[in-house]
Amino acid sequence: MSSKVTGRPSSTGGTVKDQEIAVEQRYVDVAYERLEEMRADAQAMIREGYRQSLAGTKSSLVDRDAMVHQAALRAQALDVADDGLVFGRLDLASQEVRYVGRIGVRTRDHDSIVIDWRAPAAEDFYRATPEDPRGVVRRRVLHSRGHTVVDLEDDLLDPGAADGMTVVGDGAFLASLARTREGAMRDIVATIQREQDEVIRAPADGTVLVRGAPGTGKTAVALHRVAYLLFRHRRRFGSRGVLVIGPNRRFTAYIERVLPSLGEGSATLRSLGDLVDDATATVHDGPRLARLKGGETMAAVLRRAVADHAPGAPGELRVVFKGVVVTLERDRLDRIRAEVHRRSRGSVNAARGRAAEQLLDALWQRFNDLGGPEAAEAAEGAEAGLWNAILAADGLDPLDDEADRGRGGLREGDGDPKRAQFDARVREQRSFTDFLVAWWPIRRPLDVLRSLGDPDRLRRAAGRDLDRADVTPLAASWAGDGAPLSYQDVALLDEIDALLGPPPRPSRRRRAHTDDDPFVVDGVNILTGEEVADETWEPEMQELSTSMERLERSRRVDDGVVEERPEYAHIVVDEAQDLSPMQWRMLGRRGRQASWTIVEDPAQSAWEDLDAARRAMDAALGGERPSSRGRSRRGQRGGRGTAPRRVRNEYELTTNYRNSTEIAAVSARVLARALPEARPARAVRTSGIDPAVRVVPESDLAGAAREAVEELLGQVEGTIGLIVPFALEESGQLALQQEDPPVWTPAARERLADGLPERVQVLDVLEAKGLEFDAAVIVAPETVAAQSPRGLRVLYVAVSRATQRLTVLTADPEWERTLLTDRG
Numbered sequence: 001m002s003s004k005v006t007g008r009p010s011s012t013g014g015t016v017k018d019q020e021i022a023v024e025q026r027y028v029d030v031a032y033e034r035l036e037e038m039r040a041d042a043q044a045m046i047r048e049g050y051r052q053s054l055a056g057t058k059s060s061l062v063d064r065d066a067m068v069h070q071a072a073l074r075a076q077a078l079d080v081a082d083d084g085l086v087f088g089r090l091d092l093a094s095q096e097v098r099y100v101g102r103i104g105v106r107t108r109d110h111d112s113i114v115i116d117w118r119a120p121a122a123e124d125f126y127r128a129t130p131e132d133p134r135g136v137v138r139r140r141v142l143h144s145r146g147h148t149v150v151d152l153e154d155d156l157l158d159p160g161a162a163d164g165m166t167v168v169g170d171g172a173f174l175a176s177l178a179r180t181r182e183g184a185m186r187d188i189v190a191t192i193q194r195e196q197d198e199v200i201r202a203p204a205d206g207t208v209l210v211r212g213a214p215g216t217g218k219t220a221v222a223l224h225r226v227a228y229l230l231f232r233h234r235r236r237f238g239s240r241g242v243l244v245i246g247p248n249r250r251f252t253a254y255i256e257r258v259l260p261s262l263g264e265g266s267a268t269l270r271s272l273g274d275l276v277d278d279a280t281a282t283v284h285d286g287p288r289l290a291r292l293k294g295g296e297t298m299a300a301v302l303r304r305a306v307a308d309h310a311p312g313a314p315g316e317l318r319v320v321f322k323g324v325v326v327t328l329e330r331d332r333l334d335r336i337r338a339e340v341h342r343r344s345r346g347s348v349n350a351a352r353g354r355a356a357e358q359l360l361d362a363l364w365q366r367f368n369d370l371g372g373p374e375a376a377e378a379a380e381g382a383e384a385g386l387w388n389a390i391l392a393a394d395g396l397d398p399l400d401d402e403a404d405r406g407r408g409g410l411r412e413g414d415g416d417p418k419r420a421q422f423d424a425r426v427r428e429q430r431s432f433t434d435f436l437v438a439w440w441p442i443r444r445p446l447d448v449l450r451s452l453g454d455p456d457r458l459r460r461a462a463g464r465d466l467d468r469a470d471v472t473p474l475a476a477s478w479a480g481d482g483a484p485l486s487y488q489d490v491a492l493l494d495e496i497d498a499l500l501g502p503p504p505r506p507s508r509r510r511r512a513h514t515d516d517d518p519f520v521v522d523g524v525n526i527l528t529g530e531e532v533a534d535e536t537w538e539p540e541m542q543e544l545s546t547s548m549e550r551l552e553r554s555r556r557v558d559d560g561v562v563e564e565r566p567e568y569a570h571i572v573v574d575e576a577q578d579l580s581p582m583q584w585r586m587l588g589r590r591g592r593q594a595s596w597t598i599v600e601d602p603a604q605s606a607w608e609d610l611d612a613a614r615r616a617m618d619a620a621l622g623g624e625r626p627s628s629r630g631r632s633r634r635g636q637r638g639g640r641g642t643a644p645r646r647v648r649n650e651y652e653l654t655t656n657y658r659n660s661t662e663i664a665a666v667s668a669r670v671l672a673r674a675l676p677e678a679r680p681a682r683a684v685r686t687s688g689i690d691p692a693v694r695v696v697p698e699s700d701l702a703g704a705a706r707e708a709v710e711e712l713l714g715q716v717e718g719t720i721g722l723i724v725p726f727a728l729e730e731s732g733q734l735a736l737q738q739e740d741p742p743v744w745t746p747a748a749r750e751r752l753a754d755g756l757p758e759r760v761q762v763l764d765v766l767e768a769k770g771l772e773f774d775a776a777v778i779v780a781p782e783t784v785a786a787q788s789p790r791g792l793r794v795l796y797v798a799v800s801r802a803t804q805r806l807t808v809l810t811a812d813p814e815w816e817r818t819l820l821t822d823r824g
């Protein structure tokens, strides 16, 4: 028989638990000794790599590089594992004992000391339950501080097989849930629950869709899945990369420590606001603008916008050939522009060459309409006659007709050569090249978006796709060079980027022909848009890089130095319920061949048209290229640019690990109003602390918020979130929409935060997405609920952020009842 004991004194001194801890400590010490040896081996390998480089041959440099690179990664992983190396033990019915830890540790003879948590042999640690013990009798979780085991927690899964086994525990798992929050998410590798483990180890192909209420560990699970995928399929996912997408930058800052703490530094973490190079979102649009900007019709609007002439484009082209002035007016130019766009979808910038050819065609045609070569000869003849008269008056010989012909003068009946000469002469003219550069400029996405700050231009681009009333506020949000970019704007920039095609890039291997190429103006080939660098660069002159330099370089690539849009092998999307169709299109471009992990809670969605977002998500996950017409090409499978629809595995997480049962009850009441049919998750931890709801006059809300925070500072040790309504005027639209009094401006928030310690964050309801705090103060739920059609869902997000204490401040007594009493 076994019995569960908590701190019971043993006959040999100390408690039974202390003795068990001492036993485990001895084992853990052995694991650390071996870890030390493994680190020494890795360091020796790094030194050996450098030693080989002294041999000096090229192949040894390459070998050294690979060796140093691998050894550096290994050393890094070993360092990370140092904290809490061993966290689990399984006692199996077969008498086998397995220890589970952050990485695998083996003796020099390859016998296992610790199993990596991601290895198949560790699966039982997370999956075994009393109903399905999978051969496990006792599961033990070890809690360590550094190298020291400080606590134990046992689960007896098969009491019948536990003869003589000691079982200790005092709810350490629940205690771990109640721990103080320090402002950054931590890994949960020691306490992953079965339903979470099933998601983490789900098949690597296709799509994994995870749903769950707030606090069910969706984010934690998604991040652990990344570590799992990179461990089990390093070759596949490590080389092409894994992208993790979160809703905003606060959120990515909050989760950025989890993967490194699991030994994974190779995944790319981005928010929706900084996925596009050189563009960073700093504001959220209000509901109306977000709906307009995020809707898929915006794709058609932008397609028309890039097809329109750029601001300042000249309206007339005028060249002179053989004395004949040839002109193209705006109408003709517009038709040429439309034709070039029709023929060069998806690569507007690269189409300048085609534009030049079409202009030359049109000029030649116009030249012929004006009488063609005959007129030119007549004009030339008249000009020569005039010159000859002047020359004769000075007693000089007439102009040499033959010499002029030798330079390419016009002759009867030579067809194509005439055209070739026409083209050559026109191209040489500065008026032509200057026109081309101004009329078909190489455009940048931000320039195009800013150009839509002009309501007339936006109206042209909108066609019938936008209501007239929507044009003014949209244009206002983009007008002016300094206008802040919103999260939705970033997806629009990506769309424009896809329409424009790649910007000019230096072609390194080509030498410049600036002297003899009339289309090279100021170092740029104006036909292709390519910069023509005068390069003397030779591949063999480049030094072989060290592995550290290579690591550094790949990080710089992540930081946005490389301009091309990367594609990933796997994409994780957190808070996916909030993505707009345009944002899905942006992600789809980065994962045309990717498998996906999508994490969402539809009940938290602030997005109004979920069906449209679903369609856009399906298109992105199916690997469809977003259609430039702004509608997904459903039903077209396996065609050019499409990948076969992938298997989708769906999971639901049902336990709330964040909120106390008391706080969960309040958020369940909001959910019941927001979405009556939705089921709240089951909270597992009762704190005995009831949430507080205080009614204060509207004008006192800010002061009451300060007081509530100061009170909480004395009650919790960790983070405090002061969550206020969304400030609509941030995106410059309040005056136009008049949706809300401008109470919670950034300036007002700064005043609220003034003088408060760092562990207090003042943020609006949208920024609070995905975060958690020891204590939260929610200000003006009535305003949050009324701010948008999805206001109640936004409020539901806000009230489910706190782990220990929740204070709500309202000016409306009705809300006190709503939050504190269950509806009959």
Ligand SMILES: Nc1ncnc2c1ncn2[C@@H]1O[C@H](COP(=O)(O)OP(=O)(O)OP(=O)(O)O)[C@@H](O)[C@H]1O
Pocket (backbone or CB within 6 Å): 176, 177, 185, 186, 187, 188, 191, 192, 193, 196, 212, 213, 214, 215, 216, 217, 218, 219, 220, 221, 601, 657, 658, 769, 770, 771, 772, 800
């Ligand atoms: N198995 C677990 N063991 C310990 N802590 C856990 C476990 N699962 C989740 N948690 C903790 O619960 C909290 C909530 O997790 P997480 O933020 O991943 O939830 P979520 O479902 O993404 O919530 P939201 O929808 O609000 O963003 C985190 O502090 C996380 O560390």
